[in-house]
Amino acid sequence: MDYLHTDWAAMSLNDWLGVFFTVAAFVAMIAVYVLVFNPKNKETFNSQGDMALRDEVEYNNSGDKK
Amino acid sequence: MSDHDKIYSTKLQDKIERNTLLLFVLTAIAVAFGGIVEIVPLFYLPNTGMSGGDGTFNNTSHKDKQGNAISMDKIVWNPATSAHKTFDTWQPGDGVRPYTALETAGRQVFIREGCFLCHSQMIRPFRDEKDRYGHYSIAEESMYDHTYQWGSKRTGPDLARVGGKYSDEWHRKHLKYPRDVVPESVMPNFFFLENNPVNAEKTVKTLHVMTIMPFNPVPKTIYTDAYIAGAAKEVEGKTEMDAVIAYLQSLGNHVKFEEGVNYRD
Amino acid sequence: MEATQATPVKYDMDVVRWFTIAACIYAVVGTLIGVYVASELAWPFLNFDIPEITFGRLRPLHTNAVIFAFGGCVLFATGYYIVQRTGATKLWSNGLAWFHFWGWNLIIVCAVITLPLGLSQGKEYAELPWWVDIMIAVVWLSFGLNHIMTTAIRKTSHIYVSNWFTMGMIIMITYLHVVNSMAIPVDWATSYSIYSGVQDAMIQWWWGHNAVGFYLTGGFLGIMYYFIPKQSGRPVFSYRLSVLHFWTLTFGYVWLGAHHLQYTALPDWTGSLGAAVSLAMIIPSWGGAMNGMMTLSGAWDKLRTDYILRFLVTAMAFYAMSTFDGPVMAIKSVNALSHYTDWTVGHVHAGALGWMSMISFGALYHMVKKLWNTEMYSERLVNVHFWVALIGAVTYIVAMWVSGIMQGLMWRDYDEYGTLTYTFVESVSAMHPYYVMRAVGGAIFNLGTWIMLFNVVMTVRQASATRGVNAVAAKA
Numbered sequence: 001m002d003y004l005h006t007d008w009a010a011m012s013l014n015d016w017l018g019v020f021f022t023v024a025a026f027v028a029m030i031a032v033y034v035l036v037f038n039p040k041n042k043e044t045f046n047s048q049g050d051m052a053l054r055d056e057v058e059y060n061n062s063g064d065k066k
Numbered sequence: 067m068s069d070h071d072k073i074y075s076t077k078l079q080d081k082i083e084r085n086t087l088l089l090f091v092l093t094a095i096a097v098a099f100g101g102i103v104e105i106v107p108l109f110y111l112p113n114t115g116m117s118g119g120d121g122t123f124n125n126t127s128h129k130d131k132q133g134n135a136i137s138m139d140k141i142v143w144n145p146a147t148s149a150h151k152t153f154d155t156w157q158p159g160d161g162v163r164p165y166t167a168l169e170t171a172g173r174q175v176f177i178r179e180g181c182f183l184c185h186s187q188m189i190r191p192f193r194d195e196k197d198r199y200g201h202y203s204i205a206e207e208s209m210y211d212h213t214y215q216w217g218s219k220r221t222g223p224d225l226a227r228v229g230g231k232y233s234d235e236w237h238r239k240h241l242k243y244p245r246d247v248v249p250e251s252v253m254p255n256f257f258f259l260e261n262n263p264v265n266a267e268k269t270v271k272t273l274h275v276m277t278i279m280p281f282n283p284v285p286k287t288i289y290t291d292a293y294i295a296g297a298a299k300e301v302e303g304k305t306e307m308d309a310v311i312a313y314l315q316s317l318g319n320h321v322k323f324e325e326g327v328n329y330r331d
Numbered sequence: 332m333e334a335t336q337a338t339p340v341k342y343d344m345d346v347v348r349w350f351t352i353a354a355c356i357y358a359v360v361g362t363l364i365g366v367y368v369a370s371e372l373a374w375p376f377l378n379f380d381i382p383e384i385t386f387g388r389l390r391p392l393h394t395n396a397v398i399f400a401f402g403g404c405v406l407f408a409t410g411y412y413i414v415q416r417t418g419a420t421k422l423w424s425n426g427l428a429w430f431h432f433w434g435w436n437l438i439i440v441c442a443v444i445t446l447p448l449g450l451s452q453g454k455e456y457a458e459l460p461w462w463v464d465i466m467i468a469v470v471w472l473s474f475g476l477n478h479i480m481t482t483a484i485r486k487t488s489h490i491y492v493s494n495w496f497t498m499g500m501i502i503m504i505t506y507l508h509v510v511n512s513m514a515i516p517v518d519w520a521t522s523y524s525i526y527s528g529v530q531d532a533m534i535q536w537w538w539g540h541n542a543v544g545f546y547l548t549g550g551f552l553g554i555m556y557y558f559i560p561k562q563s564g565r566p567v568f569s570y571r572l573s574v575l576h577f578w579t580l581t582f583g584y585v586w587l588g589a590h591h592l593q594y595t596a597l598p599d600w601t602g603s604l605g606a607a608v609s610l611a612m613i614i615p616s617w618g619g620a621m622n623g624m625m626t627l628s629g630a631w632d633k634l635r636t637d638y639i640l641r642f643l644v645t646a647m648a649f650y651a652m653s654t655f656d657g658p659v660m661a662i663k664s665v666n667a668l669s670h671y672t673d674w675t676v677g678h679v680h681a682g683a684l685g686w687m688s689m690i691s692f693g694a695l696y697h698m699v700k701k702l703w704n705t706e707m708y709s710e711r712l713v714n715v716h717f718w719v720a721l722i723g724a725v726t727y728i729v730a731m732w733v734s735g736i737m738q739g740l741m742w743r744d745y746d747e748y749g750t751l752t753y754t755f756v757e758s759v760s761a762m763h764p765y766y767v768m769r770a771v772g773g774a775i776f777n778l779g780t781w782i783m784l785f786n787v788v789m790t791v792r793q794a795s796a797t798r799g800v801n802a803v804a805a806k807a
Contacts, residue, residue: 115527
């Protein structure tokens with residue numbers, strides 16, 4: 001437990017800034033995970049997944065420009 | 067209208083995917099964070115070897131056993147307070163100093179030949195590194211190294227404290243034909259350095275460039291106009307071999323380290 | 332879905348063809364120089380007392396050739412290819428793309444001349460002299476502008492995930508290159524960084540690791556997200572996972588550079604922060620690797636016959652492996668052992684040979700077939716190339732892992748009297764067998780690139796005979 005001891009009184013402005021950014025980044029990451037893996041959002045997020053395959057069907061050509 | 071617009075929580079992502087400018091701006095912001103957080107504080111926090119170029123430092127907090135702050139003048143050579151006031155009288159232990167003209171020329175050769183690809187100059191605070199190479203490196207020791215030379219790989223040994231460990235003659239033999247001295251070595255032969263004279267004009271220009279650096283310039287009190295003017299003479303008749311040896315012999319003996327002082331926190 | 336269905340798009344593919352061929356050539360050249368510098372460490376007489384080919388001068392040429400010549404040409408070929416096809420539009424400016432092609436190749440020529448002459452700024456992966464840095468900035472921005480503007484004028488409603496990754500790369504490399512290359516010239520050959528010591532170290536590895544993160548990873552993930560679906564004929568396994576993959580990597584990768592500087596004179600928090608975020612990156616990286624591999628679900632049988640798909644899927648396996656290896660090496664206690672050793676070299680090559688090159692080979696073969704509207708000259712040679720590349724890569728990586736761990740253990744070993752067991756040079760001679768093994772592995776890998784170059788050249792020659800006919804057929 002000694003290892004985890006923190007001298008809160010000695011925290012400088014820079015230390016607090018660091019804590020703030022670290023916690024904010026952590027929360028933001030969690031938020032993104034929740035958002036992306038929410039089953040309700042699956043369909044909309046996945047709706048463009050076949051985009052790479054569409055060009056064959058929709059505007060198929062050999063890629064020659066002339 | 068597609069059904070994207072119905073689900074509020076995915077609307078932003080959908081908007082981004084449709085809008086090049088929005089994707090550009092948000093990506094540009096997202097990638098900026100990490101660099102700013104890790105780099106910018108190093109320019110103003112203490113113990114990062116950042117000087118104002120006039121002998122002042124971001125407040126130091128190297129402390130001895132009793133918790134007293136160590137004077138910065140003991141770590142970085144300051145001609146104004148040191149007993150040795152000129153380059154010629156500087157002694158190892160007087161504190162970190164910039165390179166002499168000849169050493170500067172040698173350092174240029176060191177970079178040119180890519181020595182840093184196999185030799186690090188950064189000793190970590192471990193028992194084996196202390197026994198093998200010496201006291202761990204501190205930030206101030208590379209403060210005048212424009213383009214730091216810490217390296218990332220030890221195909222050969224660390225050179226941070228190689229200064230004074232071997233004689234000039236040993237270095238000369240070793241640099242020329244390493245396997246004559248160390249049979250197992252894989253280092254290339256650098257005998258050709260002995261045929262190249264030091265480029266005096268370039269060395270003088272380099273000294274001048276070091277005084278106009280925006281970060282950690284060499285103080286004008288050290289690279290005085292007189293010193294720079296006499297630099298060409300100092301390197302006259304010297305070969306690149308002499309220069310590299312002078313550079314190597316200058317590495318790592320600037321600071322007199324004291325027992326019980328924490329030089330990193 | 333879109334109105335473009337009726338009118339076929341005429342793409343600007345000539346510049347893509349040239350970048351494709353250039354990539355095949357640079358793959359041979361870059362790995363050949365690599366084999367040579369590896370051999371110099373195994374047999375030092377190969378330095379031949381010629382200053383221009385000593386290890387210290389050739390090694391930067393190897394790294395620049397594989398990263399910027401080979402890797403660059405692959406990224407530009409695929410970048411222009413993907414952005415046109417997924418956007419159903421021509422390039423914003425075909426002329427600018429040609430400026431980019433010739434400009435980039437001019438830079439490569441400059442590198443080939445200046446690096447052996449010893450013109451170096453002394454920063455790893457940013458050795459090129461200051462005036463070449465200016466050329467790189469101009470040419471890179473021409474690519475960035477063209478790519479982003481082509482994205483902007485697309486005919487499709489959405490921007491495909493590959494183009495997000497490419498955009499991330501364009502922005503980040505611009506930041507990195509400009510900040511890291513700041514220097515004051517002494518003369519035309521030499522310049523010195525405006526930063527020094529601690530600050531320079533952090534900026535250098537911010538550059539060094541993000542060149543890996545956004546160029547060699549981000550850019551090539553863009554390739555993965557397009558070519559695996561195309562080659563397998565299946566949509567991306569989970570597009571929402573790629574949304575996660577993109578945003579977390581884009582935000583998170585930037586922080587990793589500091590893990591190269593643990594236990595150095597840098598303040599402790601910086602290295603720890605880098606290590607912590609490195610560990611956090613395992614999840615999105617593995618998500619992305621799984622996403623690539625699972626795109627094949629339901630089409631696994633294709634792996635038996637489709638040699639190009641093998642390259643692409645093997646690349647994902649190596650991607651998963653290196654993105655595990657990396658965070659492990661960032662853990663402080665592991666880094667204490669692995670730093671300064673060949674383990675780092677092994678890790679880099681697990682990424683470079685296993686992930687980046689494999690995905691590039693797959694994409695190049697795929698594009699050659701499409702661009703010249705033909706089959707490969709020899710499918711069997713593609714298969715041979717696959718096995719040769721795999722054996723070469725594994726040999727190399729295993730050699731470096733073993734030698735790296737051995738080096739680390741030898742350096743820190745103490746005997747019963749409390750003195751160091753080994754002198755440094757004993758560790759050097761103990762490395763010899765592994766350095767030989769590494770050179771052999773590299774040579775095998777290099778052989779594969781010759782096979783690819785031969786196969787591609789024969790394919791193009793074969794196709795050019797019938798190309799006119801095909802063009803007419805495509806129009807009809």
